Amino acid sequence: MRENTKYQIFEMKLDIYQELLDFWQHTEGLRLSDDDSYENLQTYFKRNPELSFIALAENQIIGTIKCGHDGRRGYLHHLAVKKEFRKEGIARELVNRCLAGLEKNGISDDKVRVFVLDTNQAALNFWKHIGFAEQDYDYRTFQMHSPVEPELHEINIIKEEKK
């Protein structure tokens, strides 16, 4: 494994919202939704302080992870590392930061969940490689019908209107 990039990890904050959105939009394997609108992330970070992180190298985002919990289980989202910086241990460090933060909130590692797209074989392999086991559920999840989720450009528009 290469280990040559100098980078630092900071708490994810919304002062770089547009950069975060650009980074996620340019990363394969992530599915964005209105959960990623400025307002919804603001609520999420308020409810889950000091649990989501970015990795910065030369002032550029090279990695992200969003993390929250409901008091019983922890959830990891949007783990991403910029292509040129992969296989340097950055994702593992981001995950470990979240696990440590969740532990402080009373959530043990075995109560942490990750949602991975069926089509994202590389990520499925990654999570298994770092010690997560795939769960085989005998139930499905339901939610109330809601209007069609906004497309990402609409999320951008919401942000533009806020300025």
Ligand SMILES: CC(C)(COP(=O)(O)OP(=O)(O)OC[C@H]1O[C@@H](n2cnc3c(N)ncnc32)[C@H](O)[C@@H]1OP(=O)(O)O)[C@@H](O)C(=O)NCCC(=O)NCCS
């Ligand atoms: C998945 C991803 C975050 C991994 O980032 P990374 O920084 O390269 O991962 P790390 O360098 O921390 O890897 C940690 C370990 O996992 C291994 N690994 C990394 N990618 C792997 C893969 N696709 N398959 C299997 N193992 C993998 C590394 O070799 C390393 O192993 P080691 O510690 O035993 O040497 C990155 O490939 C990515 O951003 N993918 C696109 C976004 C995505 O799919 N995110 C996941 C959404 S659920």
